[in-house]
Amino acid sequence: MARVALVTGGGRGIGRGIAERFAADGHTVIIAARSQSEVEASAQAICKAGGSAQGRTLDVTDPSAAERLVREIVSTHGRLDILANSAGTSYIAPLVLADPERARAVLETNLLGAWIVSRAVLRPMMAARWGRIIHIGSISAEVAAPFATIYAASKGGVHALVRSLALELAHAGITVNAVAPGYVRTQLFNETQGRRAELKNVPREQHEADLLAEVPTGRFVEVSDVAWAVAYLASEEARSVTGQVLTVDGGRTAV
Ligand code: NDP
Numbered sequence: 001m002a003r004v005a006l007v008t009g010g011g012r013g014i015g016r017g018i019a020e021r022f023a024a025d026g027h028t029v030i031i032a033a034r035s036q037s038e039v040e041a042s043a044q045a046i047c048k049a050g051g052s053a054q055g056r057t058l059d060v061t062d063p064s065a066a067e068r069l070v071r072e073i074v075s076t077h078g079r080l081d082i083l084a085n086s087a088g089t090s091y092i093a094p095l096v097l098a099d100p101e102r103a104r105a106v107l108e109t110n111l112l113g114a115w116i117v118s119r120a121v122l123r124p125m126m127a128a129r130w131g132r133i134i135h136i137g138s139i140s141a142e143v144a145a146p147f148a149t150i151y152a153a154s155k156g157g158v159h160a161l162v163r164s165l166a167l168e169l170a171h172a173g174i175t176v177n178a179v180a181p182g183y184v185r186t187q188l189f190n191e192t193q194g195r196r197a198e199l200k201n202v203p204r205e206q207h208e209a210d211l212l213a214e215v216p217t218g219r220f221v222e223v224s225d226v227a228w229a230v231a232y233l234a235s236e237e238a239r240s241v242t243g244q245v246l247t248v249d250g251g252r253t254a255v
Contacts, residue, residue: 001236002026005082006073008060008117011038013186014136015086017223019043021231022082023051030073032058033087060087060113066120080124082234085117086136090188092147092195103150110154114161118176122169131174132234135162136226139182139249147199151192155180159245166243175242179229182249183211184221216251 005022009015010031019029023046031039031046031053039055046053058069073080089109091102114135125131138155140148159178166176183189197207212220229248232238247253 002028003081003234004028004030004073004077004079005084005234006030006032006070006080006117006121007084007086008032008058008113009086009088009136010042010084011035011055012042013086013188014181014184014223014226015084016042017227018084018086018230019053020046020049020051021224021227022084022234023049023053025231027052027082028077029053030056030069032056032060032069034059060085060117061108063116063120066116070120070124074124079128080121081128081130082132082134083117083121084134084136084230084234085114087113087117088136088188090148090151090192092151092192092199094147094199095149098150106150107154107157110151111157111161114158118161118165122174125174126172129173131169131172132238133165133169133174133176134230134233135176135178136230137162137178137180137245139180139247139253141180141245142253145196147196148192162245163243170242175233175238177233177238177241177243178245179226179233180245180247180249181226182215182221182247182252184223184226186223214252214255215249216255219250221248221250 005027007019010019011033031042043053043055091106137158140152141156162178197204
């Protein structure tokens with residue numbers, strides 16, 4: 001069935017892949033992030049391929065803006081069925097040198113942002129007694145890495161939020177889950193791993209080879225691998241799956 005979906009962080013990377021997957025599945029997609037040019041480019045690419053999409057600017061740390069966008073979606077499309085929240089940021093730094101404001105921005109985007117956008121979509125989903133909320137978590141919540149303290153904590157928080165909210169909404173026809181990707185080549189990956197290589201004092205290529213050696217499948221995860229997992233959790237057929245973290249990491253956390 002064709003649904004109406006909001007994809008945050010859909011201007012690039014994993015969020016863009018999720019938006020493209022949803023559109024290919026016949027859903028109407030509202031793509032939201034801060035960069036207007038990126039959300040418009042994502043939406044235009046989908047429309048050119050025959051799908052239905054619109055780009056909207058949104059900062060997920062702003063509760064009023066999130067509520068305004070949801071009201072606009074409901075007034076235009078009559079409903080909002082799916083939230084895929086891929087907005088995220090990272091900060092890699094030794095704690096002794098770390099900047100509290102950068103850390104605050106990571107928590108506000110990744111964790112409070114997940115809470116804010118979940119809260120914003122609840123009224124139309126509760127009224128329809130149907131909804132799917134999917135947050136992009138991370139294996140960083142489980143696999144410790146040096147210099148990633150605030151990012152790891154934010155993603156651990158997202159996984160905990162998912163379980164708690166799933167119970168709160170279990171009787172309302174709304175499922176709440178996370179997809180936890182392993183290593184996916186995106187802008188965030190390039191910035192994060194570039195910084196980690198610097199801090200380890202190894203060449204970038206060596207650092208990436210070290211990462212790949214940790215992945216049993218021997219390849220990094222593709223954006224589309226994550227998008228298919230999100231599409232499953234957004235489907236009617238996933239109605240009995242709630243409060244879960246679906247890991248898509250090439251076996252990294254099975255080691
Ligand atoms: P990208 O940097 O490619 O994309 C991040 C997206 O989030 C962009 O569209 C960005 O747009 C948006 N965004 C950032 N801050 C905000 C904000 N305050 N409000 C709204 N949108 C925002 O990263 P990825 O695609 O790699 O990351 C997507 C998610 O996947 C993140 O949650 C990340 O933590 C997670 N993840 C990624 C992994 C990887 O290896 N790539 C591994 C595990 C998890 P803009 O800046 O224009 O707002």
